[in-house]
Amino acid sequence: MLQVENLFLNLEGKPIINALNLHIERGEIHGVLGENGTGKSTLAYLIMGSNGYRPNKGKIIFEGEDISHLTVSQRAKRGISLAWQEPARIEGLSVLDYLSLSGSKPGLKRIYEILQMVGMDPARYLSRYIDATLSGGERKRIELASIIAMQPKLAILDEPDSGIDIMSMPIILNSITEMNKQGSSVLMITHSEQMVEMAHSVSVLCAGSILRTGPPAEMSRWFKENCQSCVHINEPTLENMG
């Protein structure tokens, strides 16, 4: 479904993404595991086509089409969407309107179901604005709900667990599983080993390159042994680069 080929990105003269290759199958939950500053969010912005994130080299191929030159809207219309790590607050835009404007145009009944799925009481939240009056955790769950409402072919979730309290984590994990069952492939960007347990496959990212890809348990173990104790974060050894 998604093929990222030999991708490079420099920002302010500094290499952020470096010869990155990534392959995501249709129907897959694919985790990208990496420490802070390794280029995880940048990878998400590159795939979504965010302003200022155009690759210096390489291709992003989605369903056989090179989408590297497309705008965010064009990519969204082709079925890609992104839930930001820190979602934007938009004054005067209600939860109902926000969830309604997504491409799939879900009805009220569906919006109720989705809010319940992410553990939010529709009666309490539908008329709330997605502004600064929501807590970080509430806004994150609304962001996840909006992605579910959109039913994209590929959902990019940037740190979906950040800002979420421990009690709510099972709800988030179930929501992602349900989204995947309903047909969305998921690219889940995280530094949490717990989160990647639910993935079908996992890639480990360091210094803007994928070091390893494999089953979640194996990659988590490798990540723990090689990355969490690493004294040269973002400077992988030749041995680790495989």
Add this chain to the structure above:
Amino acid sequence: MIGRSVEKEYAGLVDAYEKAGGSRDALTAADTARLVIHENKVLGAEGIGGLKIDTREIETGVDIHLVVEEGTKIKKPVHLCFGVLPEEGLQEIIMKVDARDNSEVSVIAHCIFPNAVKVIHRMDADIKIGKKAKFDYKETHYHGENGGIEVIPKAVVRVDKGGIWQSSMTLSDGLIGKLDYNFEVFCQEEAVAELIVKAYGRKNDDIKILERIHLDGAGARGLAKSRLVLSDKARAEVKGETYGNAPDARGHVDCIELVNGTEAVAIAIPIVSVTDDKAKVTHEAAIGSVDKRQLETLMARGLEEDEAVDVIVKGILK
């Protein structure tokens, strides 16, 4: 040509009022207080138990005296409709409001100038909010697309101990023309003032806003808030001033101006001042283009850029 008979004027104004988002039913319901004024003619004035509306036509407009009796809580909003339908005209509203102790009322005003080419609408208001009284005033304007209008609302509001004054003014339909808004509120002990102005300036609209709140009593609270969106050659200057003059007074000035394009001009001047060491007033003012992250969030749901801007602008002016 607009007919000059009262019936025709009333019908014309009510039609325009409805188009501008007003409720026709509210102007006819027996349990709703209302006031309808076209130019300097009072076309309808109905009070309700505990709320009295006296009017006097003058050459250039109407003198209004609105009294809410002590302890009266008006259940349904009072509807005001002010308008000038011809292309030229002058309307001066001189308003005296006396919301007595422990009263409570909500007022919805529609100001309608759909054909204005050379119209002036001026309001001078002297407003008293009694002890623990609550007065909520929402004013919405509809101006049409000619932009030939000057709107000059001025009000001095005095809020007694524990009283609440909340007002909002929205100008987002049609061209604003020239706006010179000047509201000043004096708050006594534990009184609350909230001033909100929302405006969408386009073409050559010229907007001046002054929101000034004096927190003179202990524990008084105030918010001076403005939300403006400017495009084309529109220009806006917003002054939000809050003065904390008593212990535990709390105030905030909050101004956001979004500028679309390269020719619109936005100026924000927040002034915060305290003369009591236990008072605290804060401010935030932001001027800029539409936030990129907000834009991309909406575009990532499939909206085109201009559709996303529209959603953001509507949200700010909501």
